[in-house]
Amino acid sequence: MNAIRKTLAYVSFISAALVAVSCGGGGSGNAPTGTLHVSMTDSPACGFDHVYVTVSQVRVNASSAAGDNDSGWSDITLATPRKIDLLSLTNGVMTALGATTLPAGQYQQIRLVLAQNQGNTPANSVVLTGTTTEQPLSTPSATQTGLKIIRPFTVPANTTVDLVLDFNACKSVVAQGNGGYTLKPVVTATPTAISGTIDGYVAPAQAGATVYAEQNGNVVSGTLADSTGHFVLTPLVASAANGNYDVVIAQANIASGIIATVPVAVGGTTHVSTLSAPITLPASTMSSVSGTVTPTASAAVRALQGTTTGIYEIASVNANLSTGAYALSLPTASPMVGVYSNALPIALTTATTSAGQYTIEADAASGATQALAVSVSGGPQTNVNFSF
Template identity: 65%
Template sequence: MNRGYWRRLGLTAAMSTLLAACGGGGNDGSNAPTGTLHVAMTDAPACGFDHVYVTVSQVRVNANAQATDSDAGWTAIVPSTPQRIDLLSLTNGVLADLGPVALPAGQYQQVRLVLAQNTGNTLANSVVPTGGAEQPLATPSATQSGYKIIQPFTVQPNTLADLVLDFNACKSVVARGNGSYALKPVVTATPATVSGQISGYVAAAEAGATVYAEQGGKVVRGTIADTTGKFVLSPLIQSSTQGTYDVVIVQNNVASGIVRSVPVVVNANTAISTPAAPIALPPSPMSIVSGTATPTANALVRALQTLDANRYEIASGNANLDSGAYRLSLPAAAPLISTYSSSLPLSFAAVPAAAGQYTLEADAASGATQSAPVDATMSQTSVDFTF
């Protein structure tokens, strides 16, 4: 996206997450040319929370992917005061500006996201469970050296470079057995110079649906359809570099919808539906799948659906850090699928053979993975994973 694009988003979004650094280009007083780094943060949907607050104290960058916290070469983007941000306000391209920095021109490899600490009764980082009270969010590693993100990006001389951090709140917040919560950051970075977006509309009755951009059964970006049914998935790396995307639409009591092979072009929007012809999905009964994963595995449990040999993530959740318990709600009806075309509206077809058929996958923090088939046409299914 160009510089004006980010500025317009920042002006229209109160308390979104744009970790921004806008500074002057030119020269820093030495012979080395400089450019400006502008960092932004956005969010994917959260599961079971009304608010997820984090307080950003600084963002650090380094040209060395292996640099440790004490090594030379770090430059920090430090807001005038730490910015407490509700990650759940960062859907559909909403961003929040945190401050400027100038950097020597060149390629950078590592980003560190540093969060402020909770102090006494002052909650820098916290969660508000749906229908519940605000509770502290433990962030031991992120408050010290910062959460490490490896993503190459280039700062050109006398030029603004945009980098967007996608903080996936849904997969980052983990419950504990005593009712408290801890942060296990899941953050990716996207250079905006090679990105575009996908947008569309779902029917008004499905406002609030979760919409994912996926590749190979893994969520790349996520958002929530607003009250008009509109959704925006941004930023997404251009298809000429990254390949096309599958858009997955999930809503409680509604069948899943999938649009395959959606292309993304730099600085452009790819629409898959319009306000006049939104994507409307049929109702579906829901089935609960629950169980446990070995607590020490610190596992993420994902429900995947296979259509035409391709996998799509429909739901996911972190297992409780102490008990290992997890719980997912899945549509039992047949998913509807379409393939992208620039000629709208798209035509969807149900896949009856896939109705309620999922593969449950538990991904441990160590990298180990286990999976098991699940039939969600049953009222409730229990699956345990032992690592």
């Protein structure tokens, strides 16, 4: 993975020119207009070597309530639908989807329209880690009306606005009881004009670690450390009102690492470690928590860990869409915790009271939440069940 952030306005990780653009609902006459340029990136996925989606169109509307056939839509239609491996877009790599001219003003809704699966080569699919076969990824509504994202942004007159769609593949793919997979999209949209970057290094021996930017125990963005240990978290909204971020590092057989209250400045990069002084985390045995969520409607299960600096998500998984079963693999060792300082390296100390202690939280599609405290210090915990 390329650890160098690309220039958003004209970059594609695929060696091709920018896609062709067609506009609907753009400016007319002498009304002031601006340009919206859309790119896409991804957070890491769990248990997959590839997660493919085929993008055919991006739509925007000034109304958050606009329906499929309502007026006011402006479209970026790709000349040829693009099959994109989301897992190639981690660590600051982005792919350009196109641009369109819009009347100057505020917009509320974005839709990412995917092509339908047809024939023997699926447009949307997953490849499980260690295999080579593409398995179709069911997209019930995305192929018809698009993945709906409500995100206000402003297009000033005579200005190009870069908007990045961050597609969290890990939280978006749900297993079914029949061995298939369904897309439950988790996508955010961030204008680069109000965003910044966090970067750093883990030890090269811990390359491949998952790194999250979190706020209040919720993952905002994520990436994977590359072969040198470098990680890049971008774009992250930067403002006093939005607050700081917590950087959480997770990897199998390694204790979790946490750097709390990391600030982000618009257009800037905040460094939390360097190549010469990377974050090095101790080894840990792993244990597991498993159970079921009923009824078997779509639900996510998270493992949260508390320290004196806050509460952090260490791992998450979607419960099986058909059976409700889930399983999480978690470190038994205490996390290593530090508070951000611009004087590097940041000292990390052992959070001794947190060893093997987790809160397992189930979040139902209805919005209901349940939580149970568990300890994995003594071994795997089974039958940690939730009923809504």
